[in-house]
Amino acid sequence: MLNRLFLWFRSIFLRARLEREMHEEIALHIEQATARYIDRGMSPADAAQAARREFGNFDFIEEDARDARGQRWIDAVRSDVRFALRHFRRTPLATVTMLLVLALGIGVNVALFTVFNSLWTLPGPGIPRDESLVRIRGIDVSERWGRLSSRALSYGEVLEYASQEQLFSAVAASTSEDALLATADPERPPLTASAAYVSDNYFDVLNVRPVLGRVWSATPLHADPTTVLTAVISYANWERVFDSAPDVIGRTFRVNDVPVTVVGVAPRGFRSSGDASSRYAVWLPLAAYPIVQRSELHVFTSPDSARFSAIAHLRPGVDTEQALPVVKAIAARADAARTPRVASRLRGGPMRWTATADVVPLLAHNQNPRDDSELKVIAAVMGALTLLILLITCANVSSLLVGLAVSRRREMAVRLSLGAARKRLIGQLLTESILLAFAAAALGVFVFWAVMRVLTTRFPDEMLDQLVVLDWRAALFTGGFAIVTGIIFGLSPALHATRLALAEVLKDAAAAVSGSRALLQRALVVVQIMLTQPLLIGIGALLLLSISDIRKLATSELDGRIVNMSFDPYIGVASDAEARSSMVRIHERLAALPGVAGAAAEGWVMSRSATPHPSDRHPASPLPDTIRVSGRMAAPGYLGLRDIRIIRGRDFLESEMDTIITSVIIGDDFARRLFGDADPIGRRLRFERDSFYMQIVGVADEDAMETLRLGAPSSYQPIIFWPINTAAIPGRIVVRTHGPAEPLLPHLRAAAAAAAPRIPLSAINTMQQSRESTRRSLLQGFAAIGAGGLLALFLSAIGLYAIVAFAVSQRTREIGIRTALGARRSQVVGLFFRSGVRLSVLGLILGLPLSLIALRMLREQTGMPPTNTPVVATCVAAGVLIVAGLATWLPARRAASVDPLTALRSE
């Protein structure tokens, strides 16, 4: 068996050597024969000639020998490839079309595979692949209502794992927090970064080497923090904070006001082993945690404090299965050690703790347990979708190939009648389709790669740096996928093209293609058009909506004079009091700037459900019992600053800004819908999970409120206001200027930095700028959806084109007879045109119910008014018909160019 395998490999890869050896062997044979003849007394020349004559025809023998070695198929493949290339050169338009269609079908599948392959087989950006690296995960801490979720260990657990030397050769610990990064450079504003506190062996365990400087070497987990603190910074941080300075090593900067010295720069893309929130990361020794985060030492000592992640190297021969019982046992012990009071308090709070533990390979996809399960669903759905796209593209290309084969039917018939094996012809045709699939795969991969490149350079924060890697798995998948695809779409046309009644084809009188095949093709096109229509109608409706949205985006002349400034008041300061006083200082400084008309604090925007007190609401109110509202927190004076007039009642009072808030201001329109003509002041609303009702203290102009929205109201969500809840310090200040605000932005930035140098300014935009960027992203989104719909239309058009083109070439003879009998060209064209259009109309009609469902879903999702939909539906139907008409007219026109003489020559 092995021997056979060896010979087989030899015949493929050592072809040249085998040939050489064969020549050498034959040459020796002739030489020896010549020598023998000379021995018998011939002259050397005669002897050589006799030897050669005796041997026979070299070429025949060599060919026979090659055959015997089973080597011929290589030559066959080679000639098939040549044949295919020649064929492609002859039909460039069809080839390019098929290439593009297939590139789409194969490309999306390869792209999907590559992304998920990277997530499931790579440990994360910047970390070298290592099978023995594992993540030890502890308690599942998840936000009760939110999506945040993490797996945490107490420091005691980490130390216990580190002592399990029979399982783990090394254990590294880390924990991360947001922190304030500042340099001595006064021009450079402070920056919110992710500070990871890591054990000294962290980089060693991950095998991450710095691009500059050094990382700490493996020393015991406890380092001496009393000396100067050292830090490794991320590549992005190096670029942004230090302008990629080559002499960055040894420079000092401040993390939460604690000076640290740069000792190394992490490689590009390396973020962390999974717990960093920002590209601007800085790694500090674990022991620095209490100092930099200003926390007590109990983070290390208390079993109640669980905030660490652990990465470990399994010992050779140990797998996660073996490690799991030990990990579970340690986790159970740690859970038992927790103070019951603390545990129960934590379990009742906003974070839900679930005691659990496991050990999993360090892979990008299991960074976050919640993401992990979501990713699986996404992968399944996307996979089904991309396979559907592949199926459609394959079907279309298959139809095109069947059509093309008609023009080669004569060629095939001649070759078959000259004795060519059908198997060989099928092989040739399949080689063509596989080659096509390979080219398409290459194109698809290239486009994917280019798109990824553009995305990662343009949106580095959103994209996972370098996480998508085209490795051998992806390459293997692509190659295999291309072969399978080539066979899928190529086999049926190849079988069809070579199943011929020779005599009839040679007489040009072959019967039409088998009925079932034609029916199948037609059905496929009808289904495509059926599916295209709701897609396009949905897109059209969204497009209309977005245009009207953009029109509706209430703009106000005030936009250019309103500046929104966002700060991170909590990052890097010692206490709430300090943050609070800093924000007050910033506020005062901004308000006092020349050119500034006023400033007011603004809280967060949140969507809440509101329930009016049952005895307060008007019995005939059109609104449901519980209404979704967009709630905003505003300081006194905020409404006036934004030109929102209070119609009844009053603005908030300073005294109402408290840790418990009880008053609310609503819009006049909302008030009317809730309470009718009754006076809304003093009536009560309850929000979400609150146990008490708030009182309406004021009613404001609702139209003016609309100018606060950046996007359009996607559904009716009234805006309401609360006073700022002082339990948290709001980080947003709105500034109103007398003239255009844009020139003042640098002054505002400088004033804020001067008032509170430690509070980082995370964003500063005029209302106008924010509106424009919202509009841009809306348009980009719709452009993407529109492109998808057009692609679907393009695919259907190709399917339709293939069918009509095929019908025309099938019925050349019939056309000839009709023309000879006096049919006008327009009649002939009309014949085919009508059949194509009939198919599209059928598709459109069948797609109607689907479109109605799609529209209803869209309306429910977006609150779109129903009046536009007939217009959209008509437009889409007309558009589809025009494209379908074009796709049928192009090949149908060819029917008119059939010369009756040529067509009937064979009669």
Add this chain to the structure above:
Amino acid sequence: MGFSLVALVESAMTSSNTPLLQGTLDLIVLQLLRSEPTNGYDLTLRIQAITKDVLNVNAGSLYPALYRLEEKGLIRASWGVTENGRRAKVYSLTAAGRKQLAAQRDVWERFSSALTAILRTT
């Protein structure tokens, strides 16, 4: 499906128009290689010498037969040196070849004795 494996195999078998002769040549080659490893030219000489020039095996059928046998794993090729120092490919029998030879010889002996019997009686 328009083609079947059976038809394929059949066509492959009928395409070699002298199956008996081919089988015979294989048998001869295996038998000769049993005694000692030999190169291609020496094989033709030995066939001629042993059969007293009755069988004139030409190179055109010998080399394809050798390659086919090598492909089947019945013989093995290695590079040796001729008496005058030329590099030459030398063929020798493998274990599988030895087994095949025994089986083939058995078949042949029965066949030839049957044939002899027929030729004698009529």
